[in-house]
Amino acid sequence: MKIKSKKNTKTDSKIKFFKNKLEESGYRFTKPRKFILSILRNNSKFYSADNIYLIIRKSDPDIGIATVYRTLELLTRLNLICKVSLGSNRSFYMLSKDCKKEKPNYMICNKCGRIITNNKCLNSAIRIRLIENAEKNIFKNCKIKIDNYQIFFSGLCDKCSLQ
Numbered sequence: 001m002k003i004k005s006k007k008n009t010k011t012d013s014k015i016k017f018f019k020n021k022l023e024e025s026g027y028r029f030t031k032p033r034k035f036i037l038s039i040l041r042n043n044s045k046f047y048s049a050d051n052i053y054l055i056i057r058k059s060d061p062d063i064g065i066a067t068v069y070r071t072l073e074l075l076t077r078l079n080l081i082c083k084v085s086l087g088s089n090r091s092f093y094m095l096s097k098d099c100k101k102e103k104p105n106y107m108i109c110n111k112c113g114r115i116i117t118n119n120k121c122l123n124s125a126i127r128i129r130l131i132e133n134a135e136k137n138i139f140k141n142c143k144i145k146i147d148n149y150q151i152f153f154s155g156l157c158d159k160c161s162l163q
């Protein structure tokens with residue numbers, strides 16, 4: 001995948017939005033920051049830090065994995081992207097707006113490691129909604145501040161289950 005911004009005004013305004021957000025918080029819109037946001041913007045699927053690094057390396061071999069990790073941390077802290085942890089030690093990233101669009105269901109295949117998100121079958125089998133004022137009550141009673149939640153399945157994906 002080549003990192004290129006699509007030439008339409010909608011995408012340009014999105015990139016400007018990210019640029020403004022960073023600058024408002026006192027950060028420059030550096031190349032790694034722009035690359036990562038473009039990758040996540042062009043495709044509303046999950047990327048691990050390694051996936052992102054492999055894509056960026058093709059466009060700019062000077063950007064190292066440490067920079068990718070640092071940039072992901074910063075963008076997560078600024079709430080431009082979100083980090084989803086699946087299972088033990090597996091983290092994936094996507095744009096914050098994609099995380100919030102719907103409460104996602106995730107399924108991770110124990111055999112091939114494939115991640116399935118927002119699959120129609122999973123979504124229609126289970127609809128999760130917190131009861132009214134749940135976030136407020138959780139905070140009031142336990143001082144736990146919820147900003148998102150997810151359902152996480154594990155098992156065998158459609159390919160592995162047929163083998």
Ligand SMILES: [Zn+2]
Nearest residue numbers: 109112157160
């Ligand atoms: Zn599988």
